[in-house]
Amino acid sequence: MGQCHCHKKRKDSQELTDVERAIEIVINNFQRYAVKGRKECLTPNELRELVVQQLPHLSQHVCSLDEKIECLGDPDEAKLEFGEYWAIIGEAAKGCRVKK
């Protein structure tokens, strides 16, 4: 399985925008850690490793992230799909946005 196929230059030879490239980085990050699930899903342990290595600052904005990961089930067997990964990051992103 190759990288997220958005990265290829579009036929209309337009490069991805900065925002699209940023989204692609977040996608590829999921795939990089989703080894056991062959890029389709993460185990709780893989997610924890991802958070520690890739989201050291952002993860501080997700209250009780550790507990959330615990609740996902067997650390090595439970399966976290891309949508759930994206939702967790969205929570952190929401928390990280400018406070009123």
Next chain:
Amino acid sequence: MGQCHCHKKRKDSQELTDVERAIEIVINNFQRYAVKGRKECLTPNELRELVVQQLPHLSQHVCSLDEKIECLGDPDEAKLEFGEYWAIIGEAAKGCRVKK
């Protein structure tokens, strides 16, 4: 209101990771277009403008995105919060990931 405050160098002088910087780009993009809602929410028209200008390739992976935007309500008055924006992008990201 300033930028997403994650971008400041952490006290422990560690820079953000690539993934954190990418997430920050997606956050700041929301804030850039959320003019009427003072960075807190987008109108459907602002979202449409964002999609056309910033997600020209990725948006092709969200089926009937236009209809989705239509359903959000009054193009100039309805309010789309950050979480909803993030979910729409997640849908596009899911669609864009490598096909089996």
